[in-house]
Amino acid sequence: MVLSATDKANVKTFWGKLGGHGGEYGGEALDRMFQAHPTTKTYFPHFDLNPGSAQVKGHGKKVADALTTAVNNLDDVPGALSALSDLHAHKLRVDPVNFKLLSHCLLVTLALHHPADFTPAVHASLDKFLATVATVLTSKYR
Amino acid sequence: MVHLTAEEKALVTGLWGKVKVDEFGGEALGRLLVVYPWTQRFFDSFGDLSSADAVMGNPKVKAHGAKVLQSMGDGIKNLDNLKGTFSKLSELHCDKLHVDPENFRLLGNVLVCVLARHFGKDFTPAAQAAFQKVVVGVANALAAKYH
Numbered sequence: 451m452v453l454s455a456t457d458k459a460n461v462k463t464f465w466g467k468l469g470g471h472g473g474e475y476g477g478e479a480l481d482r483m484f485q486a487h488p489t490t491k492t493y494f495p496h497f498d499l500n501p502g503s504a505q506v507k508g509h510g511k512k513v514a515d516a517l518t519t520a521v522n523n524l525d526d527v528p529g530a531l532s533a534l535s536d537l538h539a540h541k542l543r544v545d546p547v548n549f550k551l552l553s554h555c556l557l558v559t560l561a562l563h564h565p566a567d568f569t570p571a572v573h574a575s576l577d578k579f580l581a582t583v584a585t586v587l588t589s590k591y592r
Numbered sequence: 593m594v595h596l597t598a599e600e601k602a603l604v605t606g607l608w609g610k611v612k613v614d615e616f617g618g619e620a621l622g623r624l625l626v627v628y629p630w631t632q633r634f635f636d637s638f639g640d641l642s643s644a645d646a647v648m649g650n651p652k653v654k655a656h657g658a659k660v661l662q663s664m665g666d667g668i669k670n671l672d673n674l675k676g677t678f679s680k681l682s683e684l685h686c687d688k689l690h691v692d693p694e695n696f697r698l699l700g701n702v703l704v705c706v707l708a709r710h711f712g713k714d715f716t717p718a719a720q721a722a723f724q725k726v727v728v729g730v731a732n733a734l735a736a737k738y739h
Contacts, residue, residue: 478717486721501717554701558720561709568709570626571644577627 451585453578458524460575464560465521467567472518475559477510482555490548513552520583531586539590546591549584556580594671594729600722601671607711607719608668616710617661618654620703622647628698634691664703667730674733682737693735700727 453461468475483490484499484506497505516534523530538544557576561568568576596604625632626644635641638652647653663681670677685691704723708715 482717482720485717486724554704555720557705558708558715561705562712562715565709565712568705569644570623570648573623573705574627574644 457575457578460572461579464567464572472514473511476514477507479555479559480506480510483552487551527582528586535587535590538587546588553580594725603719603722613661614658616706617657620706621657622653624699624702674729675736678733682734686738696731696734700731
């Protein structure tokens with residue numbers, strides 16, 4: 451799966467409209483994921499996972515910042531996320547199925563906060579983008 | 593079998609009461625065909641699906657989407673017996689339509705995105721969690737008669 455020029459433009463434009471709320475959306479997406487898909491909580495036994503948790507908010511910002519890095523480097527996502535890819539492969543070892551769950555909750559969060567900009571074409575491009583990120587993060591698993 | 597708490601059932605039926613079934617159905621099916629274009633394989637007879645705008649405006653997509661969501665509504669009225677409710681449809685999708693059940697999962701998640709888009713903050717994490725259970729239950733019920 452390859453990001454077309456249109457996909458890249460759609461993702462960049464949409465991301466530019468987040469208005470600094472990226473971190474907040476990252477936290478909300480994690481929150482939604484923990485509630486909708488409780489098995490994902492197994493990766494965070496050291497976290498307070500109650501809604502509104504400062505740890506979840508902090509982690510959401512980390513996730514959002516990494517996605518912003520990817521958005522700013524759409525021509526070389528593997529290069530831009532190489533260190534994160536190593537981290538997920540050798541330390542975190544999050545089962546690949548979980549990236550789909552977080553990606554879905556990110557889409558839900560974005561749709562919720564930006565209903566007009568979340569057009570079908572943008573929805574498609576964002577889904578492809580998140581799948582690309584997930585592929586990169588799991589690329590060194592074996 | 594889908595296990596919703598009393599609160600979850602209330603969240604689902606409460607929100608469903610506000611769903612414009614025909615409109616949301618058309619949007620959900622349309623988005624499925626746009627976001628996962630390989631799903632178009634089942635709809636050769638639908639005419640122009642060549643662009644996102646063509647898909648979303650296609651009257652056959654809208655009509656079929658409405659049908660699909662009305663069916664989902666039947667499921668929501670019968671959460672304690674999804675397998676029974678969707679038994680005939682499950683046979684149809686296997687024996688006549690030859691639809692891979694993975695497509696039901698894809699559509700379920702697209703529907704959740706559509707609900708989020710329309711309901712905004714009312715689509716709370718708890719509401720989403722409840723609906724995720726429903727869409728998984730419906731997908732499993734539709735796959736139950738496959739062989």
